[in-house]
Amino acid sequence: MENYYQQAIECASREEIIAMQNEKLVKQVRRVWEAVPYYRKKMQDHGVTPDDIRSIDDIKKLPFLSKADLRDSYPYGMLAKPLKDCVRIQSTSGTTGKRVVAFYTQHDIDLWEECCARAIVAAGGTDEDVCQVSYGYGLFTGGPGLNGGSHKVGCLTVPTSSGNTERQIMFIMDLKATILCCTPSYAAYLGESMKEMGLKPEDIPLKAGIFGAEAWSEEMRRSIEQTLGIKAYDIYGLTEISGPGVAFECSAQQGMHINEDHFYAEIIDPDTGEVLPEGQSGELVFTCLDKEAFPMIRYRTRDICVLTREKCSCGRTHVRMRKPQGRSDDMLIIRGVNVFPSQIETVLLNQGYAPNYQIVVDRVNNTDTLDVLVEMTPEMFTDNLGDITARQNRLAAGLLSMLGIKAKVSLVAPKSITRSEGKAVRVIDKRKI
Amino acid sequence: MSVRQISVFLENKPGTLAQLTTALAAAGVNMRALSLAETNDFGIARIIADDTVAAMTVLRDAGMIATLTPVLAYAIPNEAGGLNKLLAVFNDARVNIVYMYSCLSARDNSEAVMIFRTADPEKEEAALAARGLVSISQEEL
Structure with a gap:
């Protein structure tokens, strides 16, 4: 039997959903017009006012938002509530040095955590469960989101955060954790580690896993399910919209239900901006219908995917998105963290390097690796090994501080970086996902 | 009076040292002394050549990074x-x-x-x- 966290909403009829969306959008557009000069100007430039928005169908009249808008308005330009009403920020990478800072009121936190709670219940979670949250806690939304969702469901929450695999395994085994929340690559790594310790799937108390924040394949899902003896569920989200739980998988596992009482989804042609009919592949665009502090309207995610409103056997009526098939920009997701090549270039230029570099991403033992290859120059070179390794370490430290994840810096011979038709190939992604 | 050493950047992978010796051999340069310092991904060859100018010219022509160190x-x-x-x-x-x-x-x-x-x-x-x-x-x- 399927369990729901908020059955009336999750299984509402299409008419009820549309009525809800109509009302919320009209209100939201009027509110941001009044509260956010940046939005007002954008709408004016686009020749649209709140009076033009009378139903959810009118959403296509509104201009799009992108990461560039967030960079231009950093940090407070998109804020739609006074700071005194905000209780939290979360943050993710921007395209260059500036990060994206998303603000939340208590209302925003509650609706985000409710979305995560829906995901946990859809994965079979109840207040009898022990839910271990091995996503990073902090500025990253993974840990805080699932932590809040787990509280809302009433699970015993084990906030291990990421890393320290031995301790993770100790808590899973000693506290009999039944639900694991982390990135799929970390789940695979935990599974391998437990296997090496001689633990069989039947010895492991886990029954379900909620894994997201990076791309993973059906093969990887099956392999994690086998080693841990669980059912693995996908979850999707982004900081700009709230965090994990924007969409989640149900027992049917035929796409992820988008919580469309809060987040309205559209698929557009990334080149023309035209809204595409259901079933066609294009760029996913989200509108926050009732978030208060940081309400993105028609935010372009750059994720390429497909939507379907076909009836789902789980009973939920919310639109489903297929796992994103790629990106319409050059963003990489490495160990769950968003990485833009432009961020790496910024660090290189700041430290006086020529922009001759290459980013090599691979997946070794289910863990993503990031290698930044930099061409040696006569100016950088000295006969002293220590001077060069000190430079290498300084660059690695700069990358860690910019990206939030470790990168290996390799110095390579001049002109050795592959160039195709005179243009350097910046990113080589060897991961087979 | 100091001696001029040629320091050359080499990637730590097969063939890079041979590339250096090929260039020097073709130019008829004899190495009087050679020492290698290495990390896991790169190394530095330190050479004292019988003809420093010829050695520097041929190495740079081969696209290698070479500097002089007293x-x-x-x-x-x-x-x-x-x-x-x-x-x-x-x-x-x-x-x-x-x-x-x-x-x-x-x-x-x-x-x-x-x-x-x-x-x-x-x-x-x-x-x-x-x-x-x-x-x-x-x-x-």
């Missing part, structure tokens, strides 16, 4: 305690050695030659000369 060369007797006596003088003059390596002597096979990279060769050579140590010139190597 180093000091001293002869020591090819016997037990030979280096120890030399280093006692370095210690007395408070000369710090950044790195060092050895090579054969071209003038006398009863001696060995030690090459030293120090922070300020001109100053340190004077300090060592004041203590009776005479360095070997490029031509004598």
